[in-house]
Amino acid sequence: MAKDHPVTDPVAELRANVSVPFERARAMPPSVYTSEAFAQVELDRVFRQDWFCVGRAGSLAQPGDYMTCDLAGQPILVLRDADGGVRAMSNVCLHRMSTLLEGRGHTRSIVCPYHAWTYNLDGALRGAPAMGLNKDFCKDAYTLPAVRCEEWLGWVFVTLNPEAEPVAERLRDLEELVGGYDMTNYTETFFEEHVWNTNWKVLAENFMESYHLPVCHAGTIGGLSKLEDMICPPGLPAFNYHTILKDDSLRIAMAHPSNTRLKGDERRMTFLIAAYPSLLITLTPGYFWYLSLHPKGPGQVHIRFGGGMSDDYADDPDAQQNFFDLKTLLDEVNVEDRGCTEKVYRGLCSDAAQPGHLSHLERPNYDFAQYLMSRIEGAT
Ligand code: FES
Ligand SMILES: [Fe+2]
Known part of the structure; x- marks a missing residue:
């Protein structure tokens, strides 16, 4: 018997999806990723409105x-x-x-x-x-x-929005949260643009959770990633974040000895920040990299990918070499992420796609869905 294809209403489906408390939450419905009409709504309500x-x-x-x-x-x-x-x-x-x-x-x-x-x-x-x-x-x-x-x-x-509140106001809480890292004090040393065959939200959500690290990244950084070291607090209105504590096996992920701004665990803490809608920052005390995403229809994402080091390391030639080596590793990690996120998109397009429950390590994904709904519904 032919499968019945109900007419989907992505906005209604998303509304129902975000009305559930986090303890019972599921992934966002497939239509939110695959619908052409929803992609247009996102351009109008998200990308035309936000920074x-x-x-x-x-x-x-x-x-x-x-x-x-x-x-x-x-x-x-x-x-x-x-x-x-x-x-x-x-x-x-x-x-x-x-x-x-x-x-x-x-x-x-x-x-x-x-x-x-x-x-x-x-x-x-x-x-x-x-x-x-x-x-x-x-x-x-x-x-x-x-x-x-x-x-x-x-x-x-x-x-494009003359009414958008200034960035410094919108992200004030973020500035406070990572003030000790002094993001102004990081210099970009690479920038690339890519297009992947997945929805922009799939890639954004992939960044927001480190739940996938041990498995998707088994060939690179997976072995270094411990689920129990990941902390996923509830998000704030303009961004979400989670943190990972790193050990000193990668020196440039640690605060430089001359850095007196960061104390205690922060000296080895990596922040993974998703500033809505689509700026994703990996911020360590020694280096940073970021993705800034823009949809190209429902099925492709345009990626701005850059990064570099904290100026604390500027006079340390070994560190620059370490960062160069890290970039090679990052490229391999990206190949793994590309594989996983493109597979998710293929799955989302299938008749069998059904959103499953979220792990406590996917708290930022839940917050992202809430943000998305608030934008679509016209809340500021
Ligand atoms: S000079 Fe720009 S379109 Fe003719
Ligand atoms: Fe990843």
Whole structure:
């Protein structure tokens, strides 16, 4: 007999899913990951409303250094301007609307790749070839529209929402929680972009729980990961986190001897932070790495992946080598995560997909579902 396919309503299913207390909670329903309509709702209610992290301010060191992103379908460029400030603007030409810059790089001005209309770093049109005969054309009337952009502890965020509360307010509790780590004091040494075949939430949730480490990462870091050393407190409105205590087998995961900010267990504590919607930070006293995720439809995720070391280690050449070795390991770990998260997406798309109960080590996943529902329902 043919299987009956009920019409799914992902929002209603998610509402029912998050109405259960954590002690009885299940994973989010499959439709929340696989539905095209829900993916559109997320763009409108999540990615158009919240702050999105494009990377580290230190990677825009010189005037003219830039990076680009697509946020909820809007091409945006972020750059260090001539006055030394970080600013964001539309990455769409004001002539026949080509996109302007791509990826990351350095430029003295923003030159459109189509007909070379050329903009200053503040977005004002500097010049346009062969436009003198159009009687209405006035160069001064053209400036690339600004996009809200804020720096916070070395991170650069953009938003399309003029009403969004400032990042520093939204993440104030996080700043307090990890104040001793002084995130401003970390320098990015690598940045990559990837696309994986999974829903962005599957990857975000994978990051939020370390329950999978012993198994999914059996080939790399799994043996070092003890479930009993993981602490998963309830999340806060704008982020969730859990912590792992590391031993000193990896020196650069420990606080540098010159670091007097961190005390006691914090000197060997790794924070895994999920700042909603999609900035995922692994923060150790010695190094950090992060993912900033954006959906590409329900079935793909665009990943901004960067990291580096605490400046406490800047004068320690061995540590830089250790970090380089760690990056090689991280790449192997990522191959494992890619395998697991792409398998989850394939499973989610099957008729057999049924959400099971959550472990106490998946508390952050529960909090993430609550956040998602609050955004979809329009709460701030
Ligand atoms: S579209 Fe940019 S110069 Fe023509
Ligand atoms: Fe993982």
